[in-house]
Amino acid sequence: MSKVSSCGYEWTIELVSQNSEHTLDKCLAIILSTVLGKTCSFAFFFSKSLSIQQVPCLIFTSKQMPCCEHIDVPSLLERLNKLNHDVQVLSLAQMQVLPIRYQGLVLGFLVVTQNTLISNSEHNVLSHILNIYVHQLATLQYARIDPLTQLLNRQTFDEKVLEIVAGKEAWLVREHCNDICWYLAMADIDHFKLVNDTYGHVIGDEVILLVAQLLKSNFRIGDYVFRYGGEEFAMVFPCKNEGEALDKLDNVREVIASTRFPQVNNVTISLGVTEINEGVQVSDYVDRADRALYHSKSVGRNRVTAFSSLNYVDKVQQTGDIELF
Incomplete structure (x- = not known):
């Protein structure tokens, strides 16, 4: 994985500068590709409704990521929900899974496959990026809400x-x-x-x-x-x-x-x-x-x-x- 600590501020600015969900997704995909490097493949699952009522859907994958049909989303969610909030990663046989939380709820996860384990410092960078993404998504959604009905405007x-x-x-x-x-x-x-x-x-x-x-x-x-x-x-x-x-x-x-x-x-x-x-x-x-x-x-x-x-x-x-x- 590349050395990325010096880029954290720039990536934060890039994410919070996006004014649509589509461009926000593209921005996150580019940043994750840079952070994880060419040797890693990844898949990003998330509930865009910011609700646990919606099962996280596949938003995007890296080019190297194999078919994601084998990923059991409900089972992964159940295991991630059992983790303590200070645990940043779930390590499985051939992949590592980072939970994505919003207001204490697990609303998605990032699946990373690579030969070597991700270090704690690298977990911190990824967690920070994903946290910024979620809060920017929430900001975009709240700006689109009609104040009387709470429907989209x-x-x-x-x-x-x-x-x-x-x-x-x-x-x-x-x-x-x-x-x-x-x-x-x-x-x-x-x-x-x-x-x-x-x-x-x-x-x-x-x-x-x-x-x-x-x-x-x-x-x-x-x-x-x-x-x-x-x-x-x-x-x-x-x-x-x-x-x-x-x-x-x-x-x-x-x-x-x-x-x-x-x-x-x-x-x-x-x-x-x-x-x-x-x-x-x-x-x-x-x-x-x-x-x-x-x-x-x-x-x-x-x-x-x-x-x-x-x-x-x-x-x-x-x-x-x-x-x-």
Whole structure:
């Protein structure tokens, strides 16, 4: 391993200068390659949600790293969780595993394979780098949170959709990755203007907050739920096909419709959904999902519509005089 102590400060600055998850990952991969040298191979597993509810996914590997399918992630996590917090490495037969902790929880690990053991000083350098990475990732995520709903905010939306189209979020697909499609759904609270006019903006904010909580709790760790603006929400998530996506959204719609809201009692949402694929701009995806949402509003609200099900007139018509809110 290279002598790296003099570079620790420079690497720290590089990591905290990254302003997106994708560039942060690339920066960490380059630093680890420099620290570990060409004789080592490594694989980095982490839960990007910063939650123990999500099993750490493979984020990247070195070029020399053999296939990672033999790595039993749940078993490694169990062993790492049994380590004392002052233990920096788990030494196994053909590899060394460094736990990655955040707020006392093991959220991932770095697997290193090499012929000689990593020294304590080298462990310290790696632990420091990984700690900086995790805290910078947390900083980026917290900056993207809507303060009222604690969902991802509007500013994050375009970036996430672009990353998915570019294949940079492949780690989120936990299984059957070749059979997975991504979908964008737009949802809007029905008659929300009437809620504000009747009960006031404080109750209106409570309705938005409760809808946001129901949306978040009914999507999986790794799905994206955004507050798109006002009483409108966006969800980006993988499914095997459009039918599965529609079923998922309809289940969420039913949960919200059956929930009793303080003061207001009953609240419903209307949704539109479209598949995300290559060759289309983010604004076009939003437009498609919005047109499907408009159709749900225009035919009675409290329903889900797929853009693919619309006829040509529905796809090109404007909102006209229909009151959407």
